[in-house]
Amino acid sequence: MIYYIRNMKTITLKQIAEELNISVTTVSKALKGYSDVSKKTKKQVKELAKKLNYIPNASAVNLRTQQTKTIGVIVPTTVHHFFATVIKGIIKTAKKRDYMVILLQSEEDAEQEIKSVDLLISKGVDGIMISLSNKTQNFDHLEKIKNHDIPLVLFDKISKITDCSKVVINDQKAAYDAVEYLIKKGYKRIAHFRGDLNPQVSIDRFLGYKKALLNNNIEFDSSLVYICNNNDDFNDGHASAKKLIDMHGKNVDALFAITDMVAIGALKYFNDHGIKIPKDIAIIGFSNWFMSSVITPTLTTIDQPGYKMGKTAFKLLYKEIKTKNVDISYETIEMKTSLIVREST
Amino acid sequence: MIYYIRNMKTITLKQIAEELNISVTTVSKALKGYSDVSKKTKKQVKELAKKLNYIPNASAVNLRTQQTKTIGVIVPTTVHHFFATVIKGIIKTAKKRDYMVILLQSEEDAEQEIKSVDLLISKGVDGIMISLSNKTQNFDHLEKIKNHDIPLVLFDKISKITDCSKVVINDQKAAYDAVEYLIKKGYKRIAHFRGDLNPQVSIDRFLGYKKALLNNNIEFDSSLVYICNNNDDFNDGHASAKKLIDMHGKNVDALFAITDMVAIGALKYFNDHGIKIPKDIAIIGFSNWFMSSVITPTLTTIDQPGYKMGKTAFKLLYKEIKTKNVDISYETIEMKTSLIVREST
DNA sequence: GATTTTACCGAAAACGTTTTCGAAAGCTTT
DNA sequence: AAAGCTTTCGAAAACGTTTTCGGTAAAATC
Numbered sequence: 114m115i116y117y118i119r120n121m122k123t124i125t126l127k128q129i130a131e132e133l134n135i136s137v138t139t140v141s142k143a144l145k146g147y148s149d150v151s152k153k154t155k156k157q158v159k160e161l162a163k164k165l166n167y168i169p170n171a172s173a174v175n176l177r178t179q180q181t182k183t184i185g186v187i188v189p190t191t192v193h194h195f196f197a198t199v200i201k202g203i204i205k206t207a208k209k210r211d212y213m214v215i216l217l218q219s220e221e222d223a224e225q226e227i228k229s230v231d232l233l234i235s236k237g238v239d240g241i242m243i244s245l246s247n248k249t250q251n252f253d254h255l256e257k258i259k260n261h262d263i264p265l266v267l268f269d270k271i272s273k274i275t276d277c278s279k280v281v282i283n284d285q286k287a288a289y290d291a292v293e294y295l296i297k298k299g300y301k302r303i304a305h306f307r308g309d310l311n312p313q314v315s316i317d318r319f320l321g322y323k324k325a326l327l328n329n330n331i332e333f334d335s336s337l338v339y340i341c342n343n344n345d346d347f348n349d350g351h352a353s354a355k356k357l358i359d360m361h362g363k364n365v366d367a368l369f370a371i372t373d374m375v376a377i378g379a380l381k382y383f384n385d386h387g388i389k390i391p392k393d394i395a396i397i398g399f400s401n402w403f404m405s406s407v408i409t410p411t412l413t414t415i416d417q418p419g420y421k422m423g424k425t426a427f428k429l430l431y432k433e434i435k436t437k438n439v440d441i442s443y444e445t446i447e448m449k450t451s452l453i454v455r456e457s458t
Numbered sequence: 459m460i461y462y463i464r465n466m467k468t469i470t471l472k473q474i475a476e477e478l479n480i481s482v483t484t485v486s487k488a489l490k491g492y493s494d495v496s497k498k499t500k501k502q503v504k505e506l507a508k509k510l511n512y513i514p515n516a517s518a519v520n521l522r523t524q525q526t527k528t529i530g531v532i533v534p535t536t537v538h539h540f541f542a543t544v545i546k547g548i549i550k551t552a553k554k555r556d557y558m559v560i561l562l563q564s565e566e567d568a569e570q571e572i573k574s575v576d577l578l579i580s581k582g583v584d585g586i587m588i589s590l591s592n593k594t595q596n597f598d599h600l601e602k603i604k605n606h607d608i609p610l611v612l613f614d615k616i617s618k619i620t621d622c623s624k625v626v627i628n629d630q631k632a633a634y635d636a637v638e639y640l641i642k643k644g645y646k647r648i649a650h651f652r653g654d655l656n657p658q659v660s661i662d663r664f665l666g667y668k669k670a671l672l673n674n675n676i677e678f679d680s681s682l683v684y685i686c687n688n689n690d691d692f693n694d695g696h697a698s699a700k701k702l703i704d705m706h707g708k709n710v711d712a713l714f715a716i717t718d719m720v721a722i723g724a725l726k727y728f729n730d731h732g733i734k735i736p737k738d739i740a741i742i743g744f745s746n747w748f749m750s751s752v753i754t755p756t757l758t759t760i761d762q763p764g765y766k767m768g769k770t771a772f773k774l775l776y777k778e779i780k781t782k783n784v785d786i787s788y789e790t791i792e793m794k795t796s797l798i799v800r801e802s803t
Numbered sequence: 804g805a806t807t808t809t810a811c812c813g814a815a816a817a818c819g820t821t822t823t824c825g826a827a828a829g830c831t832t833t
Numbered sequence: 834a835a836a837g838c839t840t841t842c843g844a845a846a847a848c849g850t851t852t853t854c855g856g857t858a859a860a861a862t863c
Contacts, residue, residue, distance in 0.1 A: 171581045407753060823847105
């Protein structure tokens with residue numbers, strides 16, 4: 114039976130000190146195990162602190178120690194299987210090191226991303242992790258973070274020109290592998306539903322697609338590439354699928370989509386219009402969202418290890434926080450992806 | 459062309475004051491628009507602050523004002539469509555009020571939930587929002603929050619016996635409606651895949667199911683109820699589907715599952731074993747995850763407005779924060795759910 | 804018994820801000 | 834010219850903690 118004192122107002126060192134007729138200094142030192150406090154006093158202090166349910170005032174500690182034990186994370190959105198997984202990894206790993214996570218979302222809007230960065234800086238977070246929005250083209254806010262000497266780690270959606278630690282996958286290679294797999298399977302007219310023009314992942318996956326075609330002597334046909342940039346992957350995929358069929362009819366036999374969601378949008382269109390998967394058209398997605406394993410037909414895709422990326426990203430950030438003021442050498446860690454073959458190919 | 463001063467160390471009021479040969483007080487007041495500062499001084503200060511990229515030290519402000527402009531949110535997991543949506547709603551609404559969100563996850567573990575609460579209290583957050591873990595049976599940690607005079611709002615997974623503000627749906631009614639819909643459609647042998655025994659939502663949905671049967675003169679058959687409590691909804695649903703068919707064969711014609719994920723697990727089993735949906739068996743899920751609209755067949759389900767719940771929950775919390783020390787009357791807000799009819803019924 | 808060492812404690816400064824209160828200087832009113 | 838206002842500013846205290854530094858008394862050493 115735990116017993117709580119009703120209405121325990123916030124207890125401070127001062128109150129403990131007064132109760133015990135000693136100084137605030139001694140109380141603080143006793144609690145932190147300093148060696149110049151007698152065992153007896155330590156015991157008294159600790160007992161009273163426990164009894165009164167003393168909890169240090171974090172703001173005061175932060176102000177004094179100049180660190181907050183808090184990191185900031187900015188993602189485009191939380192409602193996204195991959196990001197949710199990364200976030201889970203970050204929070205869990207951070208907790209182990211006694212760090213807490215302030216989460217912000219840019220909603221794929223550059224302005225919001227910039228504002229969020231300012232908020233985090235003013236909050237005095239010990240480090241910042243960002244996955245860039247699709248609309249981010251200027252990286253001054255990242256430089257700002259660096260100029261404030263705040264450790265920064267970019268993950269997944271990164272900026273190539275910013276000099277900092279990064280956690281990524283090799284988008285180009287992953288895309289290459291996916292498309293080459295299609296080619297080896299005998300598909301020749303392979304469409305690509307790509308993302309917006311700016312984001313690095315969008316560029317890299319497109320380049321991988323193109324390279325795989327060229328290296329296998331298949332002519333690149335730009336009319337087979339469709340851009341999905343309405344920030345609504347499912348409907349983008351669905352609409353692009355319609356356009357693809359309207360334009361090319363039977364003269365297309367496979368599709369490489371930039372995300373699983375785009376792929377599923379297309380898949381849905383095909384399913385609803387009597388186009389058989391993979392007989393009439395094969396599909397490969399990207400990310401291995403849970404959904405892709407339960408959809409009909411199940412979706413071939415590329416596994417992107419979100420949880421591990423989150424974990425790794427925090428570890429990188431943590432290392433930078435710890436080695437602050439020392440000359441830092443930035444790392445870029447590349448996570449392994451793998452092709453998951455399912456029914457859609 | 460924006461120009462940043464390299465290595466801008468943190469700027470403080472003091473530095474601005476010295477530069478301008480005025481006092482820290484005046485600088486502070488100028489920045490905050492106090493009326494007892496001349497227009498001229500205000501202008502000078504504001505310009506220099508902007509030029510130097512002054513950002514107030516949050517810890518100092520917090521310490522002085524005794525509030526952190528930060529709230530804590532604890533959810534079982536971030537990788538969950540419904541929770542992700544709620545979180546999005548919370549973060550977005552909080553941002554509008556200049557609040558930031560510290561996110562923690564209990565991972566369906568009572569111990570972690572308790573520890574997280576302690577962390578948040580010590581962090582000095584201005585308020586806490588929790589969706590309880592399935593394993594939480596003791597609510598002392600919630601009382602502790604209240605005893606610290608920290609506003610608390612529970613959402614979705616709540617504790618009935620804790621006196622505080624809550625945002626919920628009427629699980630019992632929603633379940634009742636779903637099952638009654640099945641009955642009206644002519645289904646008579648309706649199975650239920652329920653959740654763990656303790657969580658309130660699990661209890662309420664089960665009670666709604668039972669009540670709908672009784673009110674419609676259908677005998678309740680406990681052998682048609684299966685418990686999914688392995689924290690892996692998809693596989694729980696899949697395994698329970700097998701058990702259901704093994705035991706009842708054709709002598710069951712509908713299923714009400716506690717979540718969409720459980721429903722989809724079952725759906726997958728039926729699909730893979732030649733059991734036609736909805737001809738042989740109809741399925742209703744719960745929550746209206748995105749996935750349920752793209753699965754084959756699409757899933758009838760109950761829409762649970764996550765984003766709105768998050769938004770509402772924050773607003774409730776905000777109100778409590780603002781009216782602190784005044785006698786509070788706790789509110790329980792019930793959000794509207796609706797039945798989404800799709801192919802599976 | 805004098806000196807050094809050890810053990811223990813606390814005053815004070817510092818972190819960066821906000822806000823109260825008083826004071827000085829200029830202005831207006833008689 | 835005296836009295837009262839207005840405008841403008843800054844000193845100082847406060848928020849709660851950490852840590853340096855010095856001091857005192859007791860214990861140990863010679």
